[in-house]
Amino acid sequence: MRIASHPVIEDYVKGKPVRFFFDGEEAEGCEGEPVAAALKALGVKIHRYTVNRHEPRGVFCAIGRCTDCVMTVDGMPNVRTCVTPLAGGMRVETQDGLAPLKARRVE
Amino acid sequence: MKRYEMIVIGAGPAGLSAACVAAEAGMDVVVFDENQRPGGQLFKQIHKFFGSREHQAGIRGVKIGENLLESAKNAGVKVVLGATVLGIYKNKELAVRFGGAVHNYKADAVVIAAGASENMMTFDGWTKPGVMGAGAAQTLMNLHGVRPGKRVLTVGSGNVGLVVSFQLLQAGCDVVAIIDAAPRIGGYGVHAAKLARMGIPFHTSHTIVKALGGDFVDGAVIAETDEAFAPKPGTEKNLDVDTICIAVGLSPMSRLADNAGCDIVYDGAKGGYVPLLSDEGETSLSGIFCAGDVCGIEEASSAMIQGKIAAAAAARDLGYLSGEDFIQKTGEYKDSLKKIRSGMFGPESKGRADIARTDEGYPLSRSLLQRGFIADDEVTGFPSIAHGGGTRAVIECTQNIPCDPCQDICPQGCIEVGENITSLPALTGNKECIGCGLCVGVCSGQAIFLINDDFEAGYGTVGLPYEFLPLPEKGAVGRALDRSGKEICDAVVVETVNSKAMGKTPMLVMKVPTASLAGARFFRADADGARKGG
Amino acid sequence: MPVIVREKAEKPFVPKPDDDLLVCRCEEVTKGDIREAVHAGLRTFGEVKRYSRVGMGLCQGQTCQRLVRHIIASELGIAIDGVGRVKGRAPMEPVIMKELALSRRDSKGVDDYAE
Numbered sequence: 001m002r003i004a005s006h007p008v009i010e011d012y013v014k015g016k017p018v019r020f021f022f023d024g025e026e027a028e029g030c031e032g033e034p035v036a037a038a039l040k041a042l043g044v045k046i047h048r049y050t051v052n053r054h055e056p057r058g059v060f061c062a063i064g065r066c067t068d069c070v071m072t073v074d075g076m077p078n079v080r081t082c083v084t085p086l087a088g089g090m091r092v093e094t095q096d097g098l099a100p101l102k103a104r105r106v107e
Numbered sequence: 108m109k110r111y112e113m114i115v116i117g118a119g120p121a122g123l124s125a126a127c128v129a130a131e132a133g134m135d136v137v138v139f140d141e142n143q144r145p146g147g148q149l150f151k152q153i154h155k156f157f158g159s160r161e162h163q164a165g166i167r168g169v170k171i172g173e174n175l176l177e178s179a180k181n182a183g184v185k186v187v188l189g190a191t192v193l194g195i196y197k198n199k200e201l202a203v204r205f206g207g208a209v210h211n212y213k214a215d216a217v218v219i220a221a222g223a224s225e226n227m228m229t230f231d232g233w234t235k236p237g238v239m240g241a242g243a244a245q246t247l248m249n250l251h252g253v254r255p256g257k258r259v260l261t262v263g264s265g266n267v268g269l270v271v272s273f274q275l276l277q278a279g280c281d282v283v284a285i286i287d288a289a290p291r292i293g294g295y296g297v298h299a300a301k302l303a304r305m306g307i308p309f310h311t312s313h314t315i316v317k318a319l320g321g322d323f324v325d326g327a328v329i330a331e332t333d334e335a336f337a338p339k340p341g342t343e344k345n346l347d348v349d350t351i352c353i354a355v356g357l358s359p360m361s362r363l364a365d366n367a368g369c370d371i372v373y374d375g376a377k378g379g380y381v382p383l384l385s386d387e388g389e390t391s392l393s394g395i396f397c398a399g400d401v402c403g404i405e406e407a408s409s410a411m412i413q414g415k416i417a418a419a420a421a422a423r424d425l426g427y428l429s430g431e432d433f434i435q436k437t438g439e440y441k442d443s444l445k446k447i448r449s450g451m452f453g454p455e456s457k458g459r460a461d462i463a464r465t466d467e468g469y470p471l472s473r474s475l476l477q478r479g480f481i482a483d484d485e486v487t488g489f490p491s492i493a494h495g496g497g498t499r500a501v502i503e504c505t506q507n508i509p510c511d512p513c514q515d516i517c518p519q520g521c522i523e524v525g526e527n528i529t530s531l532p533a534l535t536g537n538k539e540c541i542g543c544g545l546c547v548g549v550c551s552g553q554a555i556f557l558i559n560d561d562f563e564a565g566y567g568t569v570g571l572p573y574e575f576l577p578l579p580e581k582g583a584v585g586r587a588l589d590r591s592g593k594e595i596c597d598a599v600v601v602e603t604v605n606s607k608a609m610g611k612t613p614m615l616v617m618k619v620p621t622a623s624l625a626g627a628r629f630f631r632a633d634a635d636g637a638r639k640g641g
Numbered sequence: 642m643p644v645i646v647r648e649k650a651e652k653p654f655v656p657k658p659d660d661d662l663l664v665c666r667c668e669e670v671t672k673g674d675i676r677e678a679v680h681a682g683l684r685t686f687g688e689v690k691r692y693s694r695v696g697m698g699l700c701q702g703q704t705c706q707r708l709v710r711h712i713i714a715s716e717l718g719i720a721i722d723g724v725g726r727v728k729g730r731a732p733m734e735p736v737i738m739k740e741l742a743l744s745r746r747d748s749k750g751v752d753d754y755a756e
Contacts, residue, residue, distance in 0.1 A: 001254045003278050007576045008167065008611050009155045012252035013144070032143075037251035045236040045323040052669045056322045058236025059255075060666075062243035064141065065224055067699035068234075068666055071684075078699060078735075082246075085143060109750050137751050173746030187751045194731025202731060202744070209740055210748035224703055228660050229672070358707055373722035379707065380726050 002041045018088035023101065035092055036062065036069050045064035047071050047081060048095035072100040111137045112423060114201055114214035116363060119147020120407040121399025122220035123175045129216075130182035132422040133562070137212075138179075139190040139203050146172035147222055149407060151242075151249040153277075154270055155551040155610065156204035157295075157510040158447050159528050162408045165512035165549040165610070171407070195219075195367035199394060216394045217422035219364050223357035223378070223400035228262070230583070231317040239322025241271040241354035248278040256350025260327050261285040262315050266406075268295035268354030272302055275352075277574060283348050286313040286329055288336040291460065291476040295452065297504045297552025301572075303479035304629040306592025312475050314338055318351055327351055357404045367395055376457055377403030387437070388417035396421060405454060412444045420623060450507040450529035460480045466507050467531055480590035481505060483626065490533040491522075498542040498559040501531045503590075504552060517547045543617075545571075547572050548609035557614065558624055566626045570602060575616035578603055579632045587619045587627035596623045598630055647682030654680045663684055664712065665705045667698020675709055679716040685725040699735060702727055 003012075008026035015031030022039065029038025036059050041046070046056040048070045060068040072093040073079040077100070081092070093100035113129045115122045118140035130136045144150065153189045162173050179186065190205035199214045210459045225237050225240040226385025232238070239254060241263070244255040259280050261272045264287035272282045285302065290312045303309065312332050319326035330338035357378055364382040365371050369390035371380050388396045396417035399410035419436050422428040428436070446453055451462050464470055471487055474482035482501060486492050491502035500522060502513065511524040515531050521538045524530050546555045547570055557570030569587070579585070579600045587598035598617040605613035619627045660673025670693050673691075689695060690713045695709050696702025700711075703738060710724045 002256060003248065003252045005576050006252075007277055007574045007578075009169070009249065009252070012250075014252070033251055037247060037253050040247055040251075040253045040255070047236070050669055053663075055234060056236055057234060057666070058323065059239055059243055059247070061225065061240050062246040065700060066704045067667065070699065081143075082243075106591070108746060108750055185751055187754075191734060193733050193736060196731070204732075204736060204740055207740060208743035209736065210754075211744070212748060225733060227704055228706055229664055229708055231659075231662065234663055234666055362733060363731030365726075366731055366733070373726075375721070464744050525754075607665050 001043060013024060018086065020088065020090040020092060022092050023094055029086045031101065032085045033082050034062075035071070035073065035079075035086050035090070037082075038086050046094060049097065049101070050078070051097040054096075054105060071095050108200070108211055108213050110213045110215070110448040111114060112214070112425060113137075113216045113218065113418070114139065114199075114212060115218045116218060117147065117220035117222055117399070118142075118145035118186050118188070119220060119222055119399060119410065119412035120149055120171070120175065121222075121401075121410035122218065123186075125218045125220060125396075125398055125418035126184040126186075126410040127175070127178045128418035128429075129183050129422055131177070132185045132427040133141050134422060134427055135294065136183075137185045137187060139187050139192050139205075141189065141191040143188055145176060145186050145188060147407075149175070149584070151245045152270075152407065153249050153274060154433045155612070156408060157508060157551045158408050159509070159511050159513060159620065161443050162447050164510060165516070165551060167610070168407060175411075183239050186329050192363060195363055195395070205417065207639070210360070214241055214394075216396065216398045216423055217367075217383075218398055218414065218417050218421065219367075219401055220397070220399045220410070221363055221401050222358055223404055225353070226356040226358055227353060228315075228355050230315050232320070233318060233537070235318050235320055235324050236322070237320070237349055238318050238351045239417070241267050241352040244352045245271050245274060246278075249274060254278055254280055256348075257379065258283050258348045259350045259352055260315070260329075260346055260348045261352045261354060263287060263354035263356070264289075264292040264294055264299065264309065264311070265354060266298060267300035267357070268352070269294040269302065271352060271354060272307065273298070276302075276305065276307075276555065280350075283306050283311055283346050284308045284329070285479075286310040286315065287461075288312070288314045292479060295508055295552060296472065296475040296481075296555040297478075297508070298610070299479035300475065300481070300503065300590065301553045304588055304590050304592055306588065307479075309477070309479040312486070314350065316343060319345070324349055324351055357400065359396075359401050359403060361401055362398055364390055364395070364401065368392060369395060369397075375401065376454070387420035388413055389420060394424065394591045403454070405448070408447045408584070409444055412440050412447070412616060414514065416440045416444075446528055449527070450629065452508045453507055465505070465529075465531060466529065469505070469531070478591070480592075480603075486625070490531055497540070497561060498557065499540045500532075500534065500546050501556045501558050502546075502550075503554045503556070504532055504550075507531065508552070510551060511557060512549045512551070513546045516545045518543065518545070522546060542570075544604045544614040547606060547614045548604075548612040556628060557616070560621065560624060562601075562618060565586055565621055566618050567621050568616050568618050569624060569627050570614045570616045571602070571628060572612050573603075574612050574632065577612050578605065579615060583632050584631055585632040587617060587623060588629040588631055589626040590628050592629070594631070595626055597619055598627065645685070645688075647688070649682050650659055665695040665698065665702075667700050668694045668696075669706075670695040672712060675712045676716055677682045679713055682716065684713075686713060687725060690715055690727060696727060701734065705716050
């Protein structure tokens with residue numbers, strides 16, 4: 001999902017490649033880019049399941065307003081992944097209600 | 108408590124412009140912005156801006172953002188990123204969160220330039236992953252270099268919907284359709300036309316009924332709307348999409364002004380609740396100013412000018428600018444603001460559906476308003492769409508929008524817009540076109556084509572703006588598309604002009620039969636997917 | 642404190658097919674919940690909010706406020722500006738307690754915090 005070449009944008013401001021963990025599995029992203037962008041690049045669509053209806057949610061506003069994309073990051077729930085910079089070794093987990101999903105769902 | 112002479116909230120076009128003017132006047136200025144990067148929306152706006160030279164017309168938002176940051180740096184403005192202003196209290200005290208703590212500062216003047224938030228609409232399945240704001244799509248692709256999806260439906264045909272749809276194509280996504288509940292396209296005709304000629308369908312009087320799919324979007328149902336914008340039963344159509352972008356307008360982010368205690372009024376034309384402001388952008392509270400979309404939804408060019416006016420007023424009030432200097436400076440700013448606000452899409456005409464003719468008296472293209480392209484029988488009536496004879500620019504700019512860089516850039520003086528920048532461009536007729544293509548590159552609406560009837564016997568050429576990768580090389584064969592995106596004939600690329608002066612809008616020159624010169628407006632290379640970037 | 646008295650509408654509540662549509666994405670409040678709140682006698686965004694938790698979630702009504710105002714106005718048959726707004730209040734967004742605890746009245750200039 002990453003854009004390799006663009007007719008107008010010469011290069012994107014990106015940090016070095018780093019490894020992080022998504023639902024316990026190792027993944028790669030760019031340091032400093034929003035966690036949500038790194039996940040989008042990996043094709044991840046679901047960031048959390050809601051408290052009451054257990055419905056899936058993903059990126060909706062991408063600028064930190066709507067809080068739909070919150071996940072559990074390094075053990076802290078409700079972290080807005082669209083405005084949280086990715087760091088090496090970060091543990092990002094799909095959130096189920098207010099807790100991380102125990103087991104990774106297989107699509 | 109640490110005191111600043113001016114605290115600006117928001118490092119977007121309005122905020123940075125305000126900070127520059129205040130700092131240049133000698134004030135100690137700090138700007139807080141909650142984002143990790145400054146520039147607000149400018150770095151997502153990779154298209155060329157409209158307006159006149161003083162509004163930096165023909166220059167991309169990204170570049171304008173870079174220039175603004177450079178000016179701010181040179182003026183000594185401090186920009187603190189990742190800093191959220193949590194509240195504005197009595198006596199202009201602000202609580203600001205950054206670096207893991209909340210800090211309190213006092214200001215002599217405050218400029219609130221917090222921008223706008225996207226409006227949303229509800230429909231069955233609107234909470235599914237894959238439904239997102241058009242701004243979200245723009246942020247992901249233009250700032251972070253990640254495609255928001257593969258196949259996209261855009262809901263809303265205002266300028267945001269149109270610009271984002273075009274940018275989706277540039278990022279290598281498919282735009283399956285653009286729909287609007289209203290019977291006419293809301294944004295500039297030129298923005299719609301560049302999508303229509305690539306074959307992107309417009310469905311006016313259509314709304315989205317449902318996002319299909321289980322855990323995420325794998326389709327959409329749209330339907331025709333009745334007079335009340337409600338879906339008509341039995342008119343449903345399924346679209347194969349994985350992403351739905353919502354572009355149904357913006358609302359001013361007036362919460363901070365409200366929190367500060369400024370008088371707030373509801374103004375539907377401005378997009379919702381807005382602070383009550385003086386001519387200078389001052390709220391009902393002395394020393395607290397607003398600038399940009401917070402004051403009412405417009406665009407970046409006017410936001411920048413509003414920021415300058417507010418900062419000049421604050422500088423005068425605090426003794427950094429004399430009364431005469433203020434009048435002189437703001438006089439220029441206000442003239443500039445008036446210019447950019449003029450025309451049939453300006454704030455005073457916003458939402459009007461009754462405009463049937465241009466200021467010059469030409470009937471507006473109905474096909475452009477409904478389907479995104481000028482119909483063949485409508486095309487001939489405009490002053491710059493004359494045909495016949497040698498090389499010349501054909502300017503398919505048929506609505507009164509504030510823009511005139513084509514007039515400035517032509518080295519031969521072939522194009523005339525005149526004093527009033529919303530006038531339709533006209534060909535002066537007394538000057539010889541040298542076929543340089545600069546007008547094709549500079550036109551923010553990508554509405555200028557270079558036609559040469561006398562290329563070779565039976566054939567002529569059409570030069571067109573082509574902002575996609577890969578850029579077809581000389582000799583590439585393909586099909587010419589007409590304004591509606593329909594293939595009309597074979598075409599061969601005979602030249603591409605991509606000099607620095609074109610500003611990353613290359614001109615592709617294709618050879619087509621003489622009979623197709625009047626209709627051929629886009630090129631599709633034969634090779635699989637050659638049109639797509641990335 | 643002024644006491645506001647609200648009375649339930651006389652006519653019975655009429656369910657609609659789209660009552661199950663989520664409007665407040667954070668607190669998962671539906672269109673039906675909002676319509677019922679209006680039917681129960683509530684008149685403004687502020688009242689409906691306190692009754693139904695609409696707009697009280699993580700995003701603080703930034704996504705749904707406009708939608709909710711439209712539903713209330715349409716239920717009451719009044720113009721949108723008659724529904725009122727939620728007063729902008731500090732903090733503008735949720736703040737973790739630790740950050741609030743580290744709130745400083747004697748903050749240094751922003752330069753002193755530069756990395």
